[in-house]
Amino acid sequence: MVRQKLLSKAGDPAAESLSPAPAVLLDKVLFSWPGRRRPVLDIPSFSVRPGEHIFIAGPSGSGKSTLLGLIAGIFVPRSGRVFVNGTCLNDLGGAKRDAFRGDHIGFIFQQFNLIPYLSILENVLIPCNFSSLRSARAGRQAGSPARAARNLLERLDMSPGLWNRKVNQLSVGQQQRVAAARALIGGPSILIADEPTSSLDADRRKAFLRLLLRECGEARSTLLFVSHDQGIAEGFSATVFLPELNNAAGEDG
Numbered sequence: 001m002v003r004q005k006l007l008s009k010a011g012d013p014a015a016e017s018l019s020p021a022p023a024v025l026l027d028k029v030l031f032s033w034p035g036r037r038r039p040v041l042d043i044p045s046f047s048v049r050p051g052e053h054i055f056i057a058g059p060s061g062s063g064k065s066t067l068l069g070l071i072a073g074i075f076v077p078r079s080g081r082v083f084v085n086g087t088c089l090n091d092l093g094g095a096k097r098d099a100f101r102g103d104h105i106g107f108i109f110q111q112f113n114l115i116p117y118l119s120i121l122e123n124v125l126i127p128c129n130f131s132s133l134r135s136a137r138a139g140r141q142a143g144s145p146a147r148a149a150r151n152l153l154e155r156l157d158m159s160p161g162l163w164n165r166k167v168n169q170l171s172v173g174q175q176q177r178v179a180a181a182r183a184l185i186g187g188p189s190i191l192i193a194d195e196p197t198s199s200l201d202a203d204r205r206k207a208f209l210r211l212l213l214r215e216c217g218e219a220r221s222t223l224l225f226v227s228h229d230q231g232i233a234e235g236f237s238a239t240v241f242l243p244e245l246n247n248a249a250g251e252d253g
Contacts, residue, residue: 021086023190023222024048024071029080030248031070039078040066042248046240050189053213053223055233058242064226067242068192071224072105073097085189102131106183106221110195112175114182116168120158123167124149124181127188134186141187152181156211173204177211184215191216193225197232205232 026046032039041063048054058064069075070082073089074097082089085104089097101107106127114123128135128145135145142148153163156177167175176196183191193212197205213235216223225236233239 020050022047022083023050023052023085024224025081025083026070027081027083029070029077029082031066031075031077039248041070041077041246043067043080043246046245048222048224050222051220052237053216053235054225055230055236055239056224056226056242057228057230057233057239059228062242063246063248064228064242065194067246068194068224068226071190072107072192073101099131102127103133104189106185106188106191108176108179108183108191108193108196110198112179112196114167114175114178116166118167119164120153120167120170120178121146121149121163123178124153124185126182127185131186134188136186138186145185148185149181152184152215153178155215156181172199173208176200176208180208180212180215184219184221187219188221190222190224193223195227196225197227197229209235 024047026043028045029041029043030039031041056064056067066075070077070089071084073082073084073092076082076090084100087100089100092100115126118126125145128138138145138148142151150160150163154160158174158177158181162170162174167178170178179196183193197208200208209232212225213223223236227233230239
């Protein structure tokens with residue numbers, strides 16, 4: 001189900017006049033893989049307000065990961081427009097989309113994608129090494145990016161005794177929290193989480209979600225959280241059931 005009262009509709013002047021500019025706006029978006037005519041996504045309208053925490057649910061094959069790729073600027077639609085923070089990603093070349101993503105979007109991947117030969121602290125600081133904007137924001141927040149990384153790890157219940165360990169020495173739950181700290185450092189305006197709790201048991205899922213929602217709330221980040229498990233949707237601003245939003249029969253999960 002889509003709780004539309006918490007989501008502004010693209011192209012609705014009344015809604016737009018009462019709401020701030022959307023953090024994410026998809027307008028008449030069609031996406032299909034190269035060489036295939038059948039679309040994976042056909043989304044007439046989808047809009048998320050700044051600071052909302054949106055749970056996006058749907059079975060495998062409904063296009064969840066593809067949707068996140070469009071919002072992150074990894075993919076470009078066949079037609080239609082994708083706006084993030086008022087910027088039309090279609091208008092940016094590949095290098096500029098990469099830079100925009102680094103500056104404004106934090107990403108928690110399903111497999112976390114941590115660098116195994118780096119320490120916990122070094123992994124968390126990676127976004128600041130690639131984005132001067134993220135580095136400057138982290139410095140303003142905490143005095144230095146390194147201090148911001150330490151603050152985040154403490155808030156995510158990672159004790160100082162772990163910070164210099166290599167990430168391949170950590171449990172799955174600990175790696176997940178390192179991935180969250182990396183995504184959050186430098187206060188990105190949008191945080192995207194793609195099935196990040198799929199390998200955790202029920203208790204650890206709930207604990208991680210509490211931490212993530214708290215940190216996004218304090219950072220005022222917009223959160224887009226994808227999962228096939230609707231049982232963890234409690235606490236989000238709204239739940240979007242992607243098959244009801246997507247007019248195409250998805251071919252990607």
